[in-house]
Amino acid sequence: MTMNISANLLGLDNAATPLGLKAMRELQTLNTQAPDTASNAQIMFVVMNTAGLTLIPTSVIAIRQSVALKQGLGSSFNAADIFLPTLLVTFISLLAGVLAVAVCQRLPIWRAKLLVPVLVVGGLLAAAVAALAQLPAEQAAKIAGATGAGVILGIVMLFVLVGAWRRVNVYDAFIDGAKEGFSVAIQIVPYLIAILVAIGVFRAAGCMDALLAGIGSMVSAVGWNTDFLPALPVGLMKVLSGAGARGLMIDVLQTYGVDSFAGRLAAIVQGSTETTFYVLAVYFGSVGVRHARHALACALFADAIGLIAAIGVGYAMLR
Numbered sequence: 001m002t003m004n005i006s007a008n009l010l011g012l013d014n015a016a017t018p019l020g021l022k023a024m025r026e027l028q029t030l031n032t033q034a035p036d037t038a039s040n041a042q043i044m045f046v047v048m049n050t051a052g053l054t055l056i057p058t059s060v061i062a063i064r065q066s067v068a069l070k071q072g073l074g075s076s077f078n079a080a081d082i083f084l085p086t087l088l089v090t091f092i093s094l095l096a097g098v099l100a101v102a103v104c105q106r107l108p109i110w111r112a113k114l115l116v117p118v119l120v121v122g123g124l125l126a127a128a129v130a131a132l133a134q135l136p137a138e139q140a141a142k143i144a145g146a147t148g149a150g151v152i153l154g155i156v157m158l159f160v161l162v163g164a165w166r167r168v169n170v171y172d173a174f175i176d177g178a179k180e181g182f183s184v185a186i187q188i189v190p191y192l193i194a195i196l197v198a199i200g201v202f203r204a205a206g207c208m209d210a211l212l213a214g215i216g217s218m219v220s221a222v223g224w225n226t227d228f229l230p231a232l233p234v235g236l237m238k239v240l241s242g243a244g245a246r247g248l249m250i251d252v253l254q255t256y257g258v259d260s261f262a263g264r265l266a267a268i269v270q271g272s273t274e275t276t277f278y279v280l281a282v283y284f285g286s287v288g289v290r291h292a293r294h295a296l297a298c299a300l301f302a303d304a305i306g307l308i309a310a311i312g313v314g315y316a317m318l319r
Contacts, residue, residue: 001045009055015268020049020279021286028287037291038284045102046283050276050299051093051306054090056155057082057271063246064267067253075258082267085313088125089272093306095122099193100298211236230256231266235307238273239300245270265314273306 001023007016017162033038034263038046064079095118102109162168212233230252240243252266273318276299284292 004049008049016049017282019047020283024283026285027227028289034291036289038289038293038295040105042289043105043295044098046098046280046292046295046315047101047298047302048094049283050279051090051094051302054086054271057086057267058313060086060249060271061247063250064253064258064263067250068258071254072260079258081262082271085268085310085317086271089268089306089310089313091121091125092309093302095296096305097302100301101294102293102300178231179182182212209250221283225315227261228265228314230262231314232307234266235269235273235303235310238270239276239303240278242275242278242283245273250278261314265310268314269307269310273303276300276303 004016004019004023007019025043025268026040027042028035030041031037033039041132060082061079064082065077068077087317099109103108120213212229215232216226219229234245234248234252238247249270250264253263256262258264276296280296282293284290284295
């Protein structure tokens, strides 16, 4: 479970999956519910995965840098300027998911040991956002980008130094993990095909287009700013398909520009949300759980809060 959460923190979704499936199998051995019914621990673990606290959105940063080079922005473009907004949004999403599960399971969450760390981290992030919001957008983006680049470099160096200190052959460890990931990929193919077919039907039937048109009409009717609408499909699709959301994000980056408000907001949404239906189908399917209880409702609640937070943070830090 720790390795799974660590992989999610680094934005390594593909690496997190085999670790998460292994953790689900271990949790299934402790399941006091019926074998086909999710336990409280499994629900909390899955919702934490769907809320996915991300420290470094590695893949999104790489895509932004690639598109920026094609658009002629050059190597001076800092693709890591979404680091702080993404971290803040994922923290809010994770907190919403955990609180939703805690309410459903009647967990004793009002304790100092839990509340103090949450308040401290939340206060630091809120202070950082408030400080950046007072600066011009260009200067705020430079500071956020420099912070993100520094954190990424520091973590990479930390891995190298710890590996050398413990005399771990990092390359061999990587190869062993890749072998295990291949076997896990074969195991989840049936569940993956099922969820991808369902997603394909949803899109082909025009449901996504109808949903976006309805949201756009409501936003325009109340007189709100609609600059966020081009990035909204990324968040809605990410709940269903990571590959589909990635394609939509690239389309937004290419259409509006990688350094535009819509482009940066799409990148934040892509880096701070998770493929909820995919995670639930694959994780629960791998251990034969058919009754997810309140897992889906809590996960979708966290997704909704995360998407709203992404739009709010985008207007506060990117405008």
